[in-house]
Amino acid sequence: MTTGLAMQTASDVSAKPGASPLAPARFPEMPPVRGLRLATAAAGLRYRDRDDVLLVVLEPGSAVAGVFTRSQTAAAPVLWCRQILGEGQARGLVVNAGNANAFTGAAGDRAVQQTAVAAAGILGCAADQVFVASTGVIGEAPAVDRLVRALPGLHNGLAAGGWEAAARAIATTDTFAKGSTRTTEIEGRPVSINGIAKGAGMIAPDMATMLAFVFTDAAIAPAALQRLVEDAAARSFNCITVDGDTSTNDTLLAFATAAAGHAPVHDPADPRIDAFRVALGEVMVDLATQVVRDGEGARKFITITVGGAESDAAARVIGLSIANSPLVKTAVAGEDANWGRIVMAIGKAGERIDRDRLAISVGGFAVAADGGPVPGYDEGPVARHMKGAEVEIAVDVGVGSGVATVWTCDLTHDYIDINASYRS
Amino acid sequence: MTTGLAMQTASDVSAKPGASPLAPARFPEMPPVRGLRLATAAAGLRYRDRDDVLLVVLEPGSAVAGVFTRSQTAAAPVLWCRQILGEGQARGLVVNAGNANAFTGAAGDRAVQQTAVAAAGILGCAADQVFVASTGVIGEAPAVDRLVRALPGLHNGLAAGGWEAAARAIATTDTFAKGSTRTTEIEGRPVSINGIAKGAGMIAPDMATMLAFVFTDAAIAPAALQRLVEDAAARSFNCITVDGDTSTNDTLLAFATAAAGHAPVHDPADPRIDAFRVALGEVMVDLATQVVRDGEGARKFITITVGGAESDAAARVIGLSIANSPLVKTAVAGEDANWGRIVMAIGKAGERIDRDRLAISVGGFAVAADGGPVPGYDEGPVARHMKGAEVEIAVDVGVGSGVATVWTCDLTHDYIDINASYRS
Numbered sequence: 001m002t003t004g005l006a007m008q009t010a011s012d013v014s015a016k017p018g019a020s021p022l023a024p025a026r027f028p029e030m031p032p033v034r035g036l037r038l039a040t041a042a043a044g045l046r047y048r049d050r051d052d053v054l055l056v057v058l059e060p061g062s063a064v065a066g067v068f069t070r071s072q073t074a075a076a077p078v079l080w081c082r083q084i085l086g087e088g089q090a091r092g093l094v095v096n097a098g099n100a101n102a103f104t105g106a107a108g109d110r111a112v113q114q115t116a117v118a119a120a121g122i123l124g125c126a127a128d129q130v131f132v133a134s135t136g137v138i139g140e141a142p143a144v145d146r147l148v149r150a151l152p153g154l155h156n157g158l159a160a161g162g163w164e165a166a167a168r169a170i171a172t173t174d175t176f177a178k179g180s181t182r183t184t185e186i187e188g189r190p191v192s193i194n195g196i197a198k199g200a201g202m203i204a205p206d207m208a209t210m211l212a213f214v215f216t217d218a219a220i221a222p223a224a225l226q227r228l229v230e231d232a233a234a235r236s237f238n239c240i241t242v243d244g245d246t247s248t249n250d251t252l253l254a255f256a257t258a259a260a261g262h263a264p265v266h267d268p269a270d271p272r273i274d275a276f277r278v279a280l281g282e283v284m285v286d287l288a289t290q291v292v293r294d295g296e297g298a299r300k301f302i303t304i305t306v307g308g309a310e311s312d313a314a315a316r317v318i319g320l321s322i323a324n325s326p327l328v329k330t331a332v333a334g335e336d337a338n339w340g341r342i343v344m345a346i347g348k349a350g351e352r353i354d355r356d357r358l359a360i361s362v363g364g365f366a367v368a369a370d371g372g373p374v375p376g377y378d379e380g381p382v383a384r385h386m387k388g389a390e391v392e393i394a395v396d397v398g399v400g401s402g403v404a405t406v407w408t409c410d411l412t413h414d415y416i417d418i419n420a421s422y423r424s
Numbered sequence: 425m426t427t428g429l430a431m432q433t434a435s436d437v438s439a440k441p442g443a444s445p446l447a448p449a450r451f452p453e454m455p456p457v458r459g460l461r462l463a464t465a466a467a468g469l470r471y472r473d474r475d476d477v478l479l480v481v482l483e484p485g486s487a488v489a490g491v492f493t494r495s496q497t498a499a500a501p502v503l504w505c506r507q508i509l510g511e512g513q514a515r516g517l518v519v520n521a522g523n524a525n526a527f528t529g530a531a532g533d534r535a536v537q538q539t540a541v542a543a544a545g546i547l548g549c550a551a552d553q554v555f556v557a558s559t560g561v562i563g564e565a566p567a568v569d570r571l572v573r574a575l576p577g578l579h580n581g582l583a584a585g586g587w588e589a590a591a592r593a594i595a596t597t598d599t600f601a602k603g604s605t606r607t608t609e610i611e612g613r614p615v616s617i618n619g620i621a622k623g624a625g626m627i628a629p630d631m632a633t634m635l636a637f638v639f640t641d642a643a644i645a646p647a648a649l650q651r652l653v654e655d656a657a658a659r660s661f662n663c664i665t666v667d668g669d670t671s672t673n674d675t676l677l678a679f680a681t682a683a684a685g686h687a688p689v690h691d692p693a694d695p696r697i698d699a700f701r702v703a704l705g706e707v708m709v710d711l712a713t714q715v716v717r718d719g720e721g722a723r724k725f726i727t728i729t730v731g732g733a734e735s736d737a738a739a740r741v742i743g744l745s746i747a748n749s750p751l752v753k754t755a756v757a758g759e760d761a762n763w764g765r766i767v768m769a770i771g772k773a774g775e776r777i778d779r780d781r782l783a784i785s786v787g788g789f790a791v792a793a794d795g796g797p798v799p800g801y802d803e804g805p806v807a808r809h810m811k812g813a814e815v816e817i818a819v820d821v822g823v824g825s826g827v828a829t830v831w832t833c834d835l836t837h838d839y840i841d842i843n844a845s846y847r848s
Contacts (some may be wrong), residue, residue, distance in 0.1 A: 072771045072772075072773070073771030103764070105796045245769070246771070246772035248771055335842030339563070340562030372531075411844075414838050416757065416840060
């Protein structure tokens, strides 16, 4: 079992051979979040010699909010979390890596229930206060006995720290551990927000999923927390794409322990949480873009800003159309500022645009304006920008004031290698 | 200039080095279509030493129908064709390769008008009876003077044959010429249907487009022809995908010269054209699947059949979700019957399915049924099927009777090579 001690010794994962070239320099120093403890363990669900289960235990009175995959083939743990979310109360979270418990029929549903019941027995709470998330192979029933057997040891090992170990325990094909933290204040009291995530592609090869968990000691009522999380997800996790494929297991859960001691917040627009709202959004964008930076085969991180759309939602659709276009992504891989492909991707998005007011810039340099190439366009500075690891594409579609920012990565030979040979 | 003579000498294009391994053995022998003549020429719009313009002249009384890209950045020729289609009358078709006349603003619109006016002057018809289609580079105004100067020579060279030369003249990055033909009868009179197409990917690198032209000597009124073409397009061109990218120039035009001499058909459901309807559908599926077989980097041709959906439209959405999934396409490239990725792609389509009745087979062998892996699944025969050049995936989603067939190709290193290095 790994506990908080691991935090000091393993923060150089991003420098490991095989880590994405776009990985952050290090895992952040994460402060404790009052009102919760965590532990990881090796249950041997699929992997050898590594932790693959995370247990987080929350004090009574903790609120929970969640956003899940819209897949019609959602995995059993997703169905469970959706079902118990209504109460808004959480005492425990159990996450395993190695088996997604997706496309496993009734056996999969039973496995989730067994896990929740066993954890609830140890924690002394109701089973519907235990959230469960899984990531890994699709179509194999999980070895739930091993998971259940690991729970008492996990409970004995609970500690206030161990965030990087937690991020590692939930990883599958990730090349680096993903964490983010912010501290802020509510009513003058310090509040922490810690988040961990896993995912390398919307869905890694077989190893389904993007999972993200955010923890804070703020006191936010469940309905308000749900609204805050949905708003932040719309501008973070719902604005990233690696390959346009959507997992059966995508799960984002946020927990608020209320241990910070300020008066509870019931209104998501409450001005007391203006700074908290910004910090929460930053944590979620940080985690979401780390998933993109670990995109399979990614060599370049692409930020796409869309303006002038009919609405923010329309801008997001246009941005994702550009971000999901294999032709745009291969052009970036080839360091080619091929704006014809950007025009194509804008056109196929289906949202209203003004062809004759369309403007495109790359790296801050205008390449097209007023519906045609910029007169006297100098490819030099744009070509230099394209050679870097961070590529910026900005588009204005000329019909309104809707804006969105979307993040993706390039499409390279390594993506093919990883995905065409995964099981061989 | 190349005329009908070329037909006998150049039919081994598919054996050329660099041709897709999925190309048909040869260009088909195409009979004349009474009531029309064609010619090709080298106008030098972009290419050297090859024909790049096609002129087709139709007898007075010819009907026309069309289906176009839904792109919001549709090219100038597409806007022109849409505008003049309402009359349903056609006397001429001018197609050029090398310049897409897309994202060219008002200059692009003027270029199309100049072309139509010049051709109309030579043919002695109204300009709005001359259809124009372009394919090639986006964002450069076409050298319309060269195109117009080529028209008199094209007119002098008109002949009843020359279909393969026509298919070559409209090609850009295609690795083989695409044609299809059927002969049938209406009221006992022989009727020909000839089609040519170009496209290698929904959009080839910069070289926008899928173009397809179908010609028949049947006598079909414009409204009936439009309906027949839309129905056939829904089951052919709208069921193929290479990379999910949609061109600015996609154009399908069908012309009916009425020269076959039977009584005109006004009702698309008229039982006199039952055989014609089938033959038209076959020509369009043949052309559409040839485009897929020339998909950039394609090594395997994939047929995806979806059944049990709520409607045919829902089945098509599910089929295209599978066909567009980079993870499914790379799995096929890797000869891996990775049905977990198929489950994922079905789930993300958003159409209603029954998770616990979902069934998947590959090459006719069941791999999943009743929402889980098939008990005692033997990977051997499936693995052998995956090694072939033709891969068949069948899915039943268990909620209704909607069906669809969708065609695509695998995603390989060659796709990345072609698209990441096109302009370098």
